[in-house]
Structures are given as structure tokens and as C-alpha cells.
Amino acid sequence: MFTIVRDLIRYNIEFAVGLFILLLLIAAVVLSFFSPYPAADIYVVPPDLPPDAEFWLGTTSRGQDTFWQLMIGLRNTLGFGVGVAFLSRILSLVVGLTAGYAGGRTDRVLMAINDSVMVIPQFPILVLFYFVLKDDMNWLMLVLILSALGWAYDARLIRSIAMSLRTRPFTTQSVYSGMSMRKILVEEHLPYVMPVVFATTMNNMIWSIGMEITLSVLGFTDVDTPTMGQMIYWANSHSALISGIWWWVAAPVGAIVILFIGLFLLSMSMNEYIDPRSRLNRMGV
Amino acid sequence: MPTAVLQTPPAPAAAEPVLVVDRLRAYYRTHAFGLDRDIRAVDDISLTVAPGEVYGIAGESSSGKTTLIKTIVGAIRPPLAVVGGSVRFRFGGEIRDIYALTPAELQTIRWRHLSCILQGSMNVLNPVRQIRHSFQDFAFPHMGLKPAAFWQAVRAHLARLDLDPAVLDSYPHQLSGGMRQRTTIALATVCTPEFIVADEPTTALDVIVQRDVLTMLRDIQRRLGSSFLFVTHDMSVHATVSDRVGIVYAGRLVEEAETPTLFRGALHPYTQHLVASLPRIGDTTRRASLPGRPPSLADPPSGCRFHPRCPLAMDVCREKVPALVEAAPRHRVACFAVSGAPS
Amino acid sequence: MTAYLIFISRRFGQLLLVVFLGISATFFITHMTPVDPVAESITAITNFGKADPEAILLMRKTLTELYGLQGNLFEQYLQFWSRLARGDLGPSLSAFPTPVSQIILRALPWTVGLMISATLISFLLGNTLGALAGYYRNSRLLKLAGLALIGLQPIPYYILAFILLILFGYVWPVLPITGGYEMNADTSFSLTLVLDILRHSILPAMALVMVGAGSWLTGMRALTSNIVTEDYVTFAELGGVGSTRILRSYVVRNALVPQLTGLAMSLGAIFNGTVITEIVFGYPGIGSLLISAVHAGDYSLVLGLASLSIVGVAIAVFLIDILSPLLDPRMKAE
Numbered sequence: 001m002f003t004i005v006r007d008l009i010r011y012n013i014e015f016a017v018g019l020f021i022l023l024l025l026i027a028a029v030v031l032s033f034f035s036p037y038p039a040a041d042i043y044v045v046p047p048d049l050p051p052d053a054e055f056w057l058g059t060t061s062r063g064q065d066t067f068w069q070l071m072i073g074l075r076n077t078l079g080f081g082v083g084v085a086f087l088s089r090i091l092s093l094v095v096g097l098t099a100g101y102a103g104g105r106t107d108r109v110l111m112a113i114n115d116s117v118m119v120i121p122q123f124p125i126l127v128l129f130y131f132v133l134k135d136d137m138n139w140l141m142l143v144l145i146l147s148a149l150g151w152a153y154d155a156r157l158i159r160s161i162a163m164s165l166r167t168r169p170f171t172t173q174s175v176y177s178g179m180s181m182r183k184i185l186v187e188e189h190l191p192y193v194m195p196v197v198f199a200t201t202m203n204n205m206i207w208s209i210g211m212e213i214t215l216s217v218l219g220f221t222d223v224d225t226p227t228m229g230q231m232i233y234w235a236n237s238h239s240a241l242i243s244g245i246w247w248w249v250a251a252p253v254g255a256i257v258i259l260f261i262g263l264f265l266l267s268m269s270m271n272e273y274i275d276p277r278s279r280l281n282r283m284g285v
Numbered sequence: 286m287p288t289a290v291l292q293t294p295p296a297p298a299a300a301e302p303v304l305v306v307d308r309l310r311a312y313y314r315t316h317a318f319g320l321d322r323d324i325r326a327v328d329d330i331s332l333t334v335a336p337g338e339v340y341g342i343a344g345e346s347s348s349g350k351t352t353l354i355k356t357i358v359g360a361i362r363p364p365l366a367v368v369g370g371s372v373r374f375r376f377g378g379e380i381r382d383i384y385a386l387t388p389a390e391l392q393t394i395r396w397r398h399l400s401c402i403l404q405g406s407m408n409v410l411n412p413v414r415q416i417r418h419s420f421q422d423f424a425f426p427h428m429g430l431k432p433a434a435f436w437q438a439v440r441a442h443l444a445r446l447d448l449d450p451a452v453l454d455s456y457p458h459q460l461s462g463g464m465r466q467r468t469t470i471a472l473a474t475v476c477t478p479e480f481i482v483a484d485e486p487t488t489a490l491d492v493i494v495q496r497d498v499l500t501m502l503r504d505i506q507r508r509l510g511s512s513f514l515f516v517t518h519d520m521s522v523h524a525t526v527s528d529r530v531g532i533v534y535a536g537r538l539v540e541e542a543e544t545p546t547l548f549r550g551a552l553h554p555y556t557q558h559l560v561a562s563l564p565r566i567g568d569t570t571r572r573a574s575l576p577g578r579p580p581s582l583a584d585p586p587s588g589c590r591f592h593p594r595c596p597l598a599m600d601v602c603r604e605k606v607p608a609l610v611e612a613a614p615r616h617r618v619a620c621f622a623v624s625g626a627p628s
Numbered sequence: 629m630t631a632y633l634i635f636i637s638r639r640f641g642q643l644l645l646v647v648f649l650g651i652s653a654t655f656f657i658t659h660m661t662p663v664d665p666v667a668e669s670i671t672a673i674t675n676f677g678k679a680d681p682e683a684i685l686l687m688r689k690t691l692t693e694l695y696g697l698q699g700n701l702f703e704q705y706l707q708f709w710s711r712l713a714r715g716d717l718g719p720s721l722s723a724f725p726t727p728v729s730q731i732i733l734r735a736l737p738w739t740v741g742l743m744i745s746a747t748l749i750s751f752l753l754g755n756t757l758g759a760l761a762g763y764y765r766n767s768r769l770l771k772l773a774g775l776a777l778i779g780l781q782p783i784p785y786y787i788l789a790f791i792l793l794i795l796f797g798y799v800w801p802v803l804p805i806t807g808g809y810e811m812n813a814d815t816s817f818s819l820t821l822v823l824d825i826l827r828h829s830i831l832p833a834m835a836l837v838m839v840g841a842g843s844w845l846t847g848m849r850a851l852t853s854n855i856v857t858e859d860y861v862t863f864a865e866l867g868g869v870g871s872t873r874i875l876r877s878y879v880v881r882n883a884l885v886p887q888l889t890g891l892a893m894s895l896g897a898i899f900n901g902t903v904i905t906e907i908v909f910g911y912p913g914i915g916s917l918l919i920s921a922v923h924a925g926d927y928s929l930v931l932g933l934a935s936l937s938i939v940g941v942a943i944a945v946f947l948i949d950i951l952s953p954l955l956d957p958r959m960k961a962e
Contacts, residue, residue, distance in 0.1 A: 395866060401867075412958060422877070423868070426870075456957045
């Protein structure tokens, strides 16, 4: 594991930059716990101050320090992405491994559901959820809903790997030695799909964080948990751009763009790393 | 000098060769995640092919046969790279150095003068288009005919090869393996090129179809008078098709002789093994298999590359690379046990 | 040919399943919650003035009927389907009594137009650049173009649209940043109107193309660099076939089938993007309608929009899916 990371840093510039961005974000998350102001409190500092030595990213029209808002927002946004990624990975692993291993009718039924989830437009459904849940649409609820919508594509990917694993001799051997299906999937097949699971995690986070930002900006989530989207929402509702408080908008938009590019670089380099052709070159076959 | 009179008279094949390969070296160069590797698939190979001659190349799989072919026809795509040597064709009295030509010049030679029949007839034709499009793309620009005359020529050519012109309207997946290969051969010969390279043209086919295809190839060769470079691992095919055979082992040419000489009096221990392993009618003795595996081309053995598997290996074989020398007229071999160890 | 018919019928079954699951989800999400749309509507209406209890009672009865809320959940579910089949989605609350279907029909052309043109442009642009970049792997210009598009790809639609809005609305105000056409324009058909509509569609379409083209480019580039190692491409090169012809008839032609399947698969996501982009640029399509319906608490309009977008996207996916085998004779005949 350590040597893999070392090799990737040394020979893959995308991975090195992505990892650097990720470390910056983790630093921001750690920093957020030392915020001098409680996240939700308003009018704790003079409003509308441009960036200076005391307030690095200025202050908002709601009297909050933009820098600390950004740190706390990053924490919540990243936590959101990780939560959705974790839950949806479990779903896609269960569905993908089962469908690929079991084949036949089980596979057809699971894939029919899988493909349906894949093509259904998610945004209207999310808006619908907000419409009926209103104030109950909190952070955790959104994690659950997005997890339920965001597993299908990766389940298909995992299924295709599981299908090829099923035909390998070691699987047959496990079957003959009396291992249960659950045991085979967890102990024999899971290690093979883990690299793919890691690579898809990044893409899934890009997707879920994007959705969360869009919904928050539109005011379709719990407006009191500060996230990246919330910051833009409040900035918009105070017409920050028109009144020239540009740093209030620029800070979250810049942070989001950096966050996404970091995640994207990591996913790209991991995909390259697990690509069979580059792997063959690496192993020197 | 009086001894000159005693030398063998020049063979008819001594006419200007149509292909001269000189000290050709081609490596696969890969670098991934800090690992640089050279796979020496073609290492210092020289050979010539006379007009109208069928030159066979034999060797185990992964001995570098296919790479040699690719290098000779100029199908070089990274990671494959030509490291040294040259490939010269002689078309219409003009010498063409494959690596000195511009892509546009190369394109004018292809199919008109130099065509190929590739291994794996399954995948060489575009799967999503009808076969007529392949004829159109490959042959039309090189024949200089008006469309009507062109299609007439194509149909006549197919008829000569006992192929139904209806194949033109088929998709590759609609034809059987044998039909596909025969169609590919028709495609490769429609422009009557001087030089045809055939890489394992019969390997994927069943035995009956194999014989059909070989007969067809031999027929065409006689009719067109083209030179062939014929690659296959199957020594019995060489026995029927090739005029002269070169044996490739681990990227090097180890022996070369006219087919009858090679089958009757092979000198290199590896060739002897290849010939001995052929089945003969009435012979019921067990065939001895060669110990060991073909060496890795990325890290070949020192000295003679065959020495770890060679029954005659001497100390010198581990240290020095034997040169390919003429052991008899038109019979070259690279082996210290034959030519004697250098002092 | 029979294989193709079997393929179509299997895809049709898939279409029915998607519609069934999507619509059922829509129904149960809205009906399993404690929110009572009738009570909400009555509150909304009576906010304007006092009404006597008898009128409220009558209103409650009418509204219950209009929303299809009589009987138990299962009866409501059946009723929902039968009304949907007739295209009856009930009256809109915010624009009472205009039928929801009529409001949606007015917004639909904008969304469909924006989505089709942006998808076509990004599909063509991304695939062309991707094929070129995969085939001419050493071109620095193509690498640069690829890098730019791929770099834009992970940025969420909303953020990119927002950045474009700032750039062209405040920094360099040359393009209209909101609406589908000039506010006080003459809406009778004329060249000026067409040009005006086109001008208004540039920014939203640009946002969609910028985000969308990158993924087509990466996909096509990977497919191309795989296909160029196929025997039929090597053979064509040895056959002296020109490189433009190889690229077009051998490489791209073979890559098109998986790319079309990919288009069908990602149509849902493309629709999401269109809707979100519309909201940023105040484009008068489904997206803007959905947001204003949510803010107005227009129950039947939200329900209708969600159901229709699921059905619409599913049908579009179905159509693209059954078209793609026509490009591959192996799948059609078998």
C-alpha cells in the first residue's frame, strides 16, 4: 500500500497534485474545529469587510468571518460526500457482486432495477423529496436519498469484474471446498474489486457534492448547516455580487472548483493505475 | 585466381534480391511508473529474398516472428521501435528503403507492390462494413482504374480464386473462418503485388480448410510470380510451401537453408529438434520434447540464447554470441558446435 | 432480424419498468408524507381573505377530487395511473384552474430545444476531438484542448453556469444572461425573434457543452486508442488506406456503437444538467417551472413535472438504445 502511494506520487503528477489538494482539504477540516466563532452564529464580526490581515477572506453581510465559514463549510461538504460515497459503495458492492456471481435470473432482475435507477433523472426526484419533506430535509436525510440514487453505475462496473472472477479456477475451488456464497464474495472476490471501488469513490463524491451544492444554492436543503452550497445561497440572497461583496461568492466557488479538480485528478490517476494495460507495463510482463 | 573456377556457379536465385534486411534490430520500449524495459524482439537479423521466392520464417510463439514481420512491412507503432538496421525493397528496379520513405510514399507502395495476409482472419476485416468497402479502400486507389473496370477486375479475380462475388456484399461475421481467410487472400493479391507477407495465414483454421488455403496461396504465387515472406510455427507447412526457411529463436536468426537441405541436414541443435518433432508416417517412437521454455526477450540469456536448453552447450556458448556464418553454400547457421569456437 | 426484434422488445420491457418504478416512486414519495396538499391549498387560498366554513368544506371536497386523493392509498395509486394515462395531471394551484399539462407543454419546447442542441454539440465536439486525440496521439494542440475540456468536466453544472454568468453578466457584459428572449419582444414569428432566442440560448448551451464535451472526449479517446490496436486497423494501414479514411470508416465507425449506448445511459444526468442550467439563467423551461412550482407550493405541478420528466427521459433513452444496433450489423442480424 505504502509503495503504491510512493510510486504514484513519484511517477504520476496528477496523483501528486490531487493528493496535495486532498491534504489541504483535510487540513481545512482539522482547522475548522478551531474556529473562534460558532458556525451558525451571525453578526459576530463587522459585516462586509474586504479581505485584510485580520479577516483573510473578508466578512459577509451576515457578520461572519468568510475564512472560518469556508473551513466549516468544507468540513460539512466533504463529510457529506464521504457519507454518500460510503453508503452507496456498500449498495453497489452488494448488488454488483451478487449479480455478477449469481448470474441467471438474479442477475437479470438486479440489472433491470440497476438500469432503471441509472436512467431516472435524479434532480426532479430530489426536488420532490424537498417539496414533501420541507424542513425535515436535513443533512442526514439527503445523505440517505443520494446514496439510494448513486450506486447503480458502479454496481454495473463491479458486476462485470465479478463475472470474470466467477470463471477463475480459484472460485470453483472455493465452491468445491464448501464455502458459502457470502463467504466467497467477501473473502475471495472483494479484494479484487477494492481498487475499482476506491476509484469510483472519487467520482461518486464529485457527483453527490455537486448535487448537494445545487440543492443548497436553490435553498432546497436545511439552510442552517453551513456547507459550500449554503455559503453561495446566503451570498445570493444578500445580492453579494451586486453590492460588490465579491469575496463572499469567490471564496466558496474557488474552493469548490479546487475540491473538484483535486478529486478528479485522484480518480483519473487511480483509473490509470488500475487499468490493466498500464498494470502490465508496471509488472513487466 | 584459379580457385575461382572451382567455385559453385551462381545460383539462379542470385538475381538482384527483392528484399534485403540488414542487421535489423527492433525493441519494445516501455516505461511505466519508473520501470524502463527493452524487449528485444528482433535482434540483429539479416536476410534476403529473391524474386519469385517463398522465404519461410519458423520459430516458437513469442520468438519474435510477428515482430520481425511488422518491422519489415513498416507497421511500427510505439512501444515498438526500430533501433538499428535497414529494410530495403526493390520494386521495378528501384530500391526503396522502408524507413527512409515518407508516410505518403509508403502509402503508394502498399498493396500495389507490398501486401500482407495477417494472422487471425477473424479480426482483420472491418466488422461493421461490407467487404466491398475493404476492396474499395485497399485496392481502388492503387489500381488506377475507373470504378466500372475496377469492379470488373475484382470480380474476375474472385472468380479465378473460386470465390463467389457475393462475398462482396457480406459482412465479415457472415462468413466462415476459411471463407474469411480466402477473401483476405483475394484482397491481398488483387493488385498483383511483387511482395506478399503472410503471417500465420493458416493457423486459426481447421486442417481441411488449411490445405485449401495453402493450395490457393501456392497457386497464386505461381501465377503472379510474387515473392513471399511466409511466417508460421508449423514446420510441416514450411515443408509444403517454402523454398527456403529461416529459423528464428529468441529474436535471432539461428539457421537458414533451402527447405530440402534444412529438413534433411539441419545443423543447429534447435532446428534439428524442430525437424525431429515432426510426425512421420509409420514412425511410432516417442518425440523428445525440448527441456525448458523459450527465454524471456526482456532478459535473454547471455551468449547464445539457446544455450540453457542446448544438449551441445559448451562454455563458450554462455559467454559469446555465435555469428550467423555460411557453413555450406546457401546454408547459414549460428552455432559454435558447428562452426567451431572462436579462439 | 429476429434478434433485433427480441432486443427491441427487451428494451421496451426495460422502458416500462423504468416508467413504472419512477412514477411509483414519485407517487409514494408524495403520498407517504404527513403533508396534506388539500389543507395546504386551503390555507394558501384562505390567507387572502375569510371564507365561511361551508365554502371551505366544498372547497375541500373539490380539491380532494382534483388531486385524486379519494379512497385509500392503493385506490389513489390506481387512480393516479389512470389519470396519467389520459394526460390529466389535475389543475395547477398557482395558476388555478389552468391544467398542469398545459403549463408543462408551454415550458417543454424550451427544455427540449436546449437539451437537444447542447447534447448534439457536445457529443459531436467531444467525440470529434476525442477521436482525433486518440488517433494523433502526439499532437500538442489536441492534448491541450483535451486537457481544457477534461478540466471543466468535474465542475458541477451549477458552478460553471454561475461562473459564466459572472463573466458575461458583470465582467464582460456582451450576452443576455437571463430569460429565453427579450422581455418586451414581439412574440410573433420573425427573424429578429429567432436571433434573439438564439442569443439567449448561447450561455446556457455553452455551460452544458463545456461540462458535457469532456466526458465524450475522454470516452472516445480511450475507445480510439483501443481500436487503433485492433487487427482491422493495422491491416488497413498496411493496405495503404488513407489516414482520414481509417479514422472515419474504421475507428470512429466502430467506436460509435458504445458511445451511443453511453449517450442513452447518461441522458438522465444530461437532463439534470439542463434543468439546473435553466435555473441559473432563468430560462423559461421545465427547470425554472419546477423551482417556481416548489416555491409556490404547487403540488400537482411538481408531481406532474417529476412524472413527465421520468417518462420523457425514459422514452428518449429507449429510442437511442434501439437505434444503436442499427450501426452494428453483428447485433442486428446475429
